[in-house]
Amino acid sequence: MSSQHQHDDFFLIKRYRNGDKNALNTLINRYQDRLYNIILKMCSNPDDAMELTQDSFVKVIESVDSFEGKSSFYTYLFRVGVNLAINFCNRRKKIRFTTLDDGGNEGEEGRSVLMDYFQSESEPDPADVLMSKEAIGVLRSALNDLDEKYRTIIVLRDIEDMSYEQISDILELEAGTVKSRLFRARMLLKEKLTPFWNDEN
Amino acid sequence: MDDEILELINSYVDGSIKNADKLRLKELLDSDEQLMRDVKFLLRQRKLCLKDKSAVPHDLSQAVIRKLAGRGRHNIHSHKFGVRKHFNVAAIVLMLLVLGGVLLVIVGPFATGSGEMRNVAMRTKALPESDLHPIHATLNASIPIIEEIPQVGLCNYYLTLSTKDIARTERVLGQLIYEYNLLAGVNVSRQPGKTSYNIECSKSDFENLARNMAALWANADDVSLEFADYATRSKVNVAGITQHQLEKIVTASATSDKIKTAAAASVMNSLPSVPVTSFEKGYDVPANLFTLRPVLAGARNTGVNKNSDGNYVTVSIKIQNTN
Numbered sequence: 001m002s003s004q005h006q007h008d009d010f011f012l013i014k015r016y017r018n019g020d021k022n023a024l025n026t027l028i029n030r031y032q033d034r035l036y037n038i039i040l041k042m043c044s045n046p047d048d049a050m051e052l053t054q055d056s057f058v059k060v061i062e063s064v065d066s067f068e069g070k071s072s073f074y075t076y077l078f079r080v081g082v083n084l085a086i087n088f089c090n091r092r093k094k095i096r097f098t099t100l101d102d103g104g105n106e107g108e109e110g111r112s113v114l115m116d117y118f119q120s121e122s123e124p125d126p127a128d129v130l131m132s133k134e135a136i137g138v139l140r141s142a143l144n145d146l147d148e149k150y151r152t153i154i155v156l157r158d159i160e161d162m163s164y165e166q167i168s169d170i171l172e173l174e175a176g177t178v179k180s181r182l183f184r185a186r187m188l189l190k191e192k193l194t195p196f197w198n199d200e201n
Numbered sequence: 202m203d204d205e206i207l208e209l210i211n212s213y214v215d216g217s218i219k220n221a222d223k224l225r226l227k228e229l230l231d232s233d234e235q236l237m238r239d240v241k242f243l244l245r246q247r248k249l250c251l252k253d254k255s256a257v258p259h260d261l262s263q264a265v266i267r268k269l270a271g272r273g274r275h276n277i278h279s280h281k282f283g284v285r286k287h288f289n290v291a292a293i294v295l296m297l298l299v300l301g302g303v304l305l306v307i308v309g310p311f312a313t314g315s316g317e318m319r320n321v322a323m324r325t326k327a328l329p330e331s332d333l334h335p336i337h338a339t340l341n342a343s344i345p346i347i348e349e350i351p352q353v354g355l356c357n358y359y360l361t362l363s364t365k366d367i368a369r370t371e372r373v374l375g376q377l378i379y380e381y382n383l384l385a386g387v388n389v390s391r392q393p394g395k396t397s398y399n400i401e402c403s404k405s406d407f408e409n410l411a412r413n414m415a416a417l418w419a420n421a422d423d424v425s426l427e428f429a430d431y432a433t434r435s436k437v438n439v440a441g442i443t444q445h446q447l448e449k450i451v452t453a454s455a456t457s458d459k460i461k462t463a464a465a466a467s468v469m470n471s472l473p474s475v476p477v478t479s480f481e482k483g484y485d486v487p488a489n490l491f492t493l494r495p496v497l498a499g500a501r502n503t504g505v506n507k508n509s510d511g512n513y514v515t516v517s518i519k520i521q522n523t524n
Contacts, residue, residue, distance in 0.1 A: 028262040158250035
């Protein structure tokens with residue numbers, strides 16, 4: 001995130017407060033996709049994700065006066081969003097998990113799709129398989145099965161491709177903790193997906 | 202696995218490995234077949250993750266603007282107080298005891314399902330005597346157990362609480378908010394010097410909070426509660442009272458109470474029968490009534506009765522669990 005962008009972000013909020021709604025549109029459009037995507041992966045429900053994304057923007061815009069500029073607007077926004085999502089997950093407890101062991105047709109389809117993907121001996125062009133909804137669906141189920149702190153870090157690093165520094169800022173964790181937690185999270189996710197992996201291959 | 206190896210694998214998997222480290226990693230992988238398989242799996246797992254993108258709903262920015270506009274109108278963000286910081290462990294234990302008592306009081310009458318008049322707040326014996334007011338509670342309802350209220354998504358609900366006694370109210374409110382803050386992010390705001398609070402939280406937390414607050418302050422003579430759901434209040438909610446009922450109530454009200462009664466009833470039930478100007482005005486008028494409407498999302502019948510003394514209305518609620 002460039003410093004120019006950071007400067008722009010606060011300027012846009014000021015413009016909005018002076019009555020320029022387009023400024024807010026610009027600001028929201030700049031970050032909404034990534035924020036929504038992160039929150040959706042964390043809370044697994046599009047409606048909830050939509051609400052939480054809105055709430056994140058509202059909270060940040062309203063509290064920007066008390067923001068001391070210790071981090072970028074981007075970090076601040078995503079920290080708020082992630083914390084809202086974590087709180088939400090903790091509260092609900094009963095997020096609609098679909099475990100990999102649920103069986104049933106959907107599970108079998110997902111299993112088959114991932115088997116194709118993981119079993120290929122040659123390095124496959126993953127586009128066909130990976131873009132399939134079933135493969136993504138199985139991944140999401142596995143993610144949902146992870147503890148919230150591991151899910152969060154996978155979402156930030158492996159889904160949203162944020163830098164370690166950004167993750168460290170957003171989660172307010174030491175860089176070393178981020179790295180070790182990420183590794184642990186990846187291995188846990190691997191465990192969830194391993195049933196779909198044919199070891200012979 | 203030591204930190205060095207862990208970092209090497211991490212950086213290799215996400216493509217940030219330095220050239221100088223590649224040889225070291227290759228040596229490691231060549232000497233450990235299982236590690237090689239793990240890393241191969243992790244690489245492909247990450248590729249799969251990177252593909253998992255979702256489209257954002259188109260109307261997000263407009264929804265944010267609407268929310269900001271709604272909140273600005275009610276000065277939600279004027280003053281926030283963080284209660285959490287000011288409590289110690291002993292206070293937490295005390296609050297848990299108090300709230301346990303409160304919940305027992307609330308659940309008790311709900312569980313019986315009888316239609317007799319219930320004095321909810323009289324049962325809050327776990328609260329310090331100083332926090333209880335003379336009670337004239339009349340929650341005359343036939344209320345079955347609501348095992349679980351459907352979660353239809355995180356919504357913002359607003360509760361306006363007006364009081365004459367800020368210190369006491371803030372203390373009790375603080376206990377409640379703090380308790381729920383352990384589970385959720387609940388924001389409380391009030392304008393400096395004003396005696397009304399705005400409370401914002403998720404639907405599920407709101408439901409719990411509303412139950413507790415209603416029990417604490419039901420018909421306390423210096424506190425009035427109003428609940429409003431910004432997400433739906435602009436819609437017609439036919440689950441509430443009918444327009445005919447509302448007209449009867451307004452007709453029967455004293456002249457000075459007509460507008461207040463109509464506006465409050467309209468707000469409560471999201472009825473379109475009162476002009477928007479009155480509607481807006483009504484929301485800001487602290488009427489002497491409270492409603493559990495947001496709590497009772499599945500309510501099929503509600504009614505508003507004028508009290509025998511003619512001074513204020515109470516709300517009678519009949520609920521059917523639609524789960």
